[in-house]
Amino acid sequence: MRPIIVSDLCELTGYSRDQMRGLLAELPRFACRRAEARVARVYSSHDVVLVVLLCRLETIYGLKRSVVSALCESIAAALAAPREASKQACLIVRVHDATCEYVDAAPLIDDGLVVALDPIFLAIDTYLLPTPLVQRDMRLLATSELSNPTNPVPSVAGRQERPARKCAPYQRQRGQPNHG
Numbered sequence: 001m002r003p004i005i006v007s008d009l010c011e012l013t014g015y016s017r018d019q020m021r022g023l024l025a026e027l028p029r030f031a032c033r034r035a036e037a038r039v040a041r042v043y044s045s046h047d048v049v050l051v052v053l054l055c056r057l058e059t060i061y062g063l064k065r066s067v068v069s070a071l072c073e074s075i076a077a078a079l080a081a082p083r084e085a086s087k088q089a090c091l092i093v094r095v096h097d098a099t100c101e102y103v104d105a106a107p108l109i110d111d112g113l114v115v116a117l118d119p120i121f122l123a124i125d126t127y128l129l130p131t132p133l134v135q136r137d138m139r140l141l142a143t144s145e146l147s148n149p150t151n152p153v154p155s156v157a158g159r160q161e162r163p164a165r166k167c168a169p170y171q172r173q174r175g176q177p178n179h180g
Contacts, residue, residue, distance in 0.1 A: 003040075003042040004042065004043045004044070004045070004047075005040040005041065005042060006020055006021075006024075006040065006041060006043075008043075008048070008127070008128075009048065009051050009052075012048070012051075012052050012124060012127055013051065013052055013055040013056075013059075014055075015055060020051075023054070023055065023058070023065065023068075024051075026065055026066075026069045027054070027068075027069055027072045028069070028072065029050075029072055029073065029076060030047075045124075046076070046079065046080060048124055048128075049079055049120065049121070049124060050072070050075060050076050050079060052120050052123065052124060053079070053091070053117075053120055054068050054071075054072060054075070056115070056120065057071070057093070057113075057115070061113060061115070063095070067095055067098075070098045071093060071095070071098050071100060074098055074099050074100045075091065075093070075100050078091060078100045078101060078102040079091075079102065081102065083102070083104075085121075086104045086105075087118050088104060088105040088106065088118070089102065089103070089104055089116075089117040089118065089121075090102075090103050090104075090105070090106045090114050090115060090116055090117060091103075091114075091115045091117060092107070092109060092112050092113070092114055092115075093112055093113040093114075093115060094111065094112040094113075095112070095113065096111070
């Protein structure tokens with residue numbers, strides 16, 4: 001799998017590079033990472049889920065960045081525990097004490113925000129995987145459609161590789177000093 005860089009985070013969240021840099025600078029987990037000049041930072045799959053979820057809390061649910069920053073470590077811990085995938089998985093976020101809890105189904109709660117995780121997982125899968133998991137499951141079930149050449153399978157979804165740009169060789173302009 002190719003490395004995940006900030007441009008991927010921007011594609012997934014709809015944030016500009018400046019917005020993403022601003023968010024990451026306010027999150028202690030990412031702000032303390034050392035960066036080398038002219039080397040793209042690489043993010044883990046856990047980082048991607050965390051950043052997409054935090055951006056969603058900020059844009060969709062309207063939480064202030066200071067609140068999102070306070071919730072970051074609690075959410076990261078809740079997402080890090082190994083568990084089976086569930087379409088009903090939710091995260092219960094309690095802003096008043098900056099805690100969160102991962103649950104397999106949306107419960108009735110007195111106070112807090114219930115965030116469905118399936119749309120986030122699906123968006124990330126669709127972007128990063130050549131064929132989304134949903135289509136893979138459908139292909140396994142619909143074998144008769146695969147054998148029928150008149151009903152082709154849809155083309156690959158997700159991020160498409162860009163063709164390499166052709167760069168023109170550098171040509172010195174008149175009046176420029178020769179440094180070489």
